[in-house]
Amino acid sequence: MNLPASIRAADRIYDRVKAMACTYRLSPGGRVNEVELARQLGVSRTPLREALNRLASEGFLVPTMNKGYHVRALDPAEVLALYEFRAAIEVGGVQLACERATDAELDGLEAFALASRDAPDEDAQALRLLELDEQFHERLAGLSGNDEFVRAVCATNERIRFVRWIDMKDRRAGTQNEHLAIVRHLRQRDAAMAGTLIRQHISRRLDQITEVIRIGYGEIYTGNALAAHVLDGAA
Amino acid sequence: MNLPASIRAADRIYDRVKAMACTYRLSPGGRVNEVELARQLGVSRTPLREALNRLASEGFLVPTMNKGYHVRALDPAEVLALYEFRAAIEVGGVQLACERATDAELDGLEAFALASRDAPDEDAQALRLLELDEQFHERLAGLSGNDEFVRAVCATNERIRFVRWIDMKDRRAGTQNEHLAIVRHLRQRDAAMAGTLIRQHISRRLDQITEVIRIGYGEIYTGNALAAHVLDGAA
DNA sequence: GACGGCAATAGTGTATACAGTTATTCTGTA
DNA sequence: TACAGAATAACTGTATACACTATTGCCGTC
Known part of the structure; x- marks a missing residue:
């Protein structure tokens, strides 16, 4: 009945990307490049997109049709x-x-x-x-x-x-x-x-x-x- | 079969799955079978998982480690x-x-x-x-x-x-x-x-x-x- | 029959390939 | 030089393949 520490890549990087968005290391208003960010985090695009998705529905990112996600500006x-x-x-x-x-x-x-x-x-x-x-x-x-x-x-x-x-x-x-x-x-x-x-x-x-x-x-x-x-x- | 022709499949089925969860056509407490549901909706698992993700972060579904998602029970x-x-x-x-x-x-x-x-x-x-x-x-x-x-x-x-x-x-x-x-x-x-x-x-x-x-x-x-x-x- | 282990199956999580769309560069013309 | 338009590259959205985990059914032992 032991709960193993979360090993999902999506969960791990979710926190990291959220931190990057909160601290505006992802420049506000800027577009998120999935391939670049995935490479930087050492995972594939699939779990990264999962994280981006959650962040978007929480209001940190703004999805744009066929142009991925933008970091919400500091408004x-x-x-x-x-x-x-x-x-x-x-x-x-x-x-x-x-x-x-x-x-x-x-x-x-x-x-x-x-x-x-x-x-x-x-x-x-x-x-x-x-x-x-x-x-x-x-x-x-x-x-x-x-x-x-x-x-x-x-x-x-x-x-x-x-x-x-x-x-x-x-x-x-x-x-x-x-x-x-x-x-x-x-x-x-x-x-x-x-x-x-x-x-x-x-x-x-x-x-x-x-x-x-x-x-x-x-x-x-x-x-x-x-x-x-x-x-x-x-x- | 890759047709993002008009709008994103993920967005389309997001609404549909949300409706299914709201109306409890997805039995409350039950496990969501991704392959089955994807087949039923006529898309692949990728956009479906995107929808499930958003629904989870909105509280309709509950994610479980290595066991996918469960429909939130009517508590x-x-x-x-x-x-x-x-x-x-x-x-x-x-x-x-x-x-x-x-x-x-x-x-x-x-x-x-x-x-x-x-x-x-x-x-x-x-x-x-x-x-x-x-x-x-x-x-x-x-x-x-x-x-x-x-x-x-x-x-x-x-x-x-x-x-x-x-x-x-x-x-x-x-x-x-x-x-x-x-x-x-x-x-x-x-x-x-x-x-x-x-x-x-x-x-x-x-x-x-x-x-x-x-x-x-x-x-x-x-x-x-x-x-x-x-x-x-x-x- | 009850129980524990083991094989087989089903299902999730991730990586990768591919198609369609947007951005960029290049080229030719005025 | 300025600009329009085509060719090219970059990137997103989706499908599929694969690895690993959980579940189920089976068999033998007790």
Whole structure:
């Protein structure tokens, strides 16, 4: 009854290509060359196309008739839409969590937020902060007791990961304290306030997204400042 | 036999297989036999696998290591979760619509709801009602001005279509009047009330889902009572 | 008859070949 | 030189072949 580690080539490269799309090592707007990419990844086109397919239906790639796939461009309007969508999901999830989460679960989440806030300095890199932030939100969504919320949160997190990573760079503090505030209102079973807080928490930097994306494009085109590998396994 | 003449085979059969999964012509829980299904659809396994892949990442199928895909079973808990999720999305979308929709757009939606309510009798089949219902909700989501909401609403609609179809059979009236009430509160820019109404509208029959699913299983296993083709192009 | 191992079968996952479509280069003409 | 159009190359979409895994049926042992 042992579950062998996933040996499917399609699964392996799915993660790699997704990482490449998230970090924009595949240049945004550019066309994906299947033969070239397959060669680069050391597999044939068949499993690669499987991965591209899944990525397209998740919104990372855009299929074009008889011209394969294009990497979705870094579009401010779209990122904004994703932030809005994420806010709606998380507010909804928090309402359910407020009804359903046990005190023990909330204790666990509070401990996580506390530990994240007091993490040692060497962990205070933008990447590490982003990772902790994503984990908090995913765990929070999990307290809704509804996996659809978790899946939706994870999916949107992946699509805005790059932007949030850029954003994290000059947003050192505050995040974890806001997380703590949310958990504490949940423990008081104050759904309305928790919902308001998480909405603010997500919307706070919404007006700066366009600027962040401008910076992001700079990072992309100034070469390896992106440190291509760093975002690969963030979640 | 390689004829990508007009459109991609993968796209064609994607819709067909999705319909088969939605209507449970592919028996829920059962394993999908690729060679058999490909033969049945008149294509090779390659485009079929592409379709199966997309359906898996959309939640219609469940991939299993070295055993292909299984049709997702009709699980009450999961349908419940989808209803909850849908409620959260639509409530969020309505808040945005309340801020952004023009009076003209709301007029249009109201006209649609009115026309739906007063549709001629021969249109009052469960399928037709479901179709109108889905369209209303998708148009409503569209007024949020955020395509992510639309996509999410459409996606969840597809996954609960079968259950709602069963449910529609003894829920003739009321739906359209509730739709009208929602639009009218939107026109008064009363986001709170519109949100409450749509949440109620969606949650109303939540407690009967288990029963509905039981009936659904009956329909599935009593053969063509399902009228397999009817749900195919509902949206 | 029950059970365990082994052969045979069926089925998935991957690679490769091929056909049709799009992009590019080359060539001739004005 | 500029440009149109054909020839060529590059690439995608599909079919097929093959390798490896899981399942099934069979046989012998207990």
